Amino acid sequence: xxxxxxxxxxxxxxxxxxxxxxxxxxxxxxxxxxxxxxxxxxxxxxxxxxxxxxxxxxxxxxxxxxxxxxxxxxxxxxxxxxxxxxxxxxxxxxxxxxxxxxxxxxxx
Ligand SMILES: [Zn+2]
Numbered sequence: 173x174x175x176x177x178x179x180x181x182x183x184x185x186x187x188x189x190x191x192x193x194x195x196x197x198x199x200x201x202x203x204x205x206x207x208x209x210x211x212x213x214x215x216x217x218x219x220x221x222x223x224x225x226x227x228x229x230x231x232x233x234x235x236x237x238x239x240x241x242x243x244x245x246x247x248x249x250x251x252x253x254x255x256x257x258x259x260x261x262x263x264x265x266x267x268x269x270x271x272x273x274x275x276x277x278x279x280x
């Protein structure tokens with residue numbers, strides 16, 4: 173099992189990556205809002221692209237919040253236990269998704 177320090181570093185690296193992604197998405201969406209001359213079809217495509225970007229953005233922000241919660245849990249010693257039932261979260265699950273706060277049963 174990885175040490176808390178290793179997990180903490182993993183979470184912080186992941187958090188940085190996501191923060192960069194959110195920033196680039198936001199500047200991308202912002203940039204597209206500048207006045208552009210395009211025909212209607214292109215405008216529709218552009219709006220759809222923006223919606224996709226916003227969905228990715230929302231998901232990334234949600235993951236950042238989960239990472240912050242996981243970092244707090246490492247610090248207060250509750251990391252690795254399910255927030256719902258209190259059981260230990262499977263190591264495999266934590267290795268794949270180090271920021272999850274529930275065991276696989278409670279996530280379903
Ligand atoms: Zn559970």
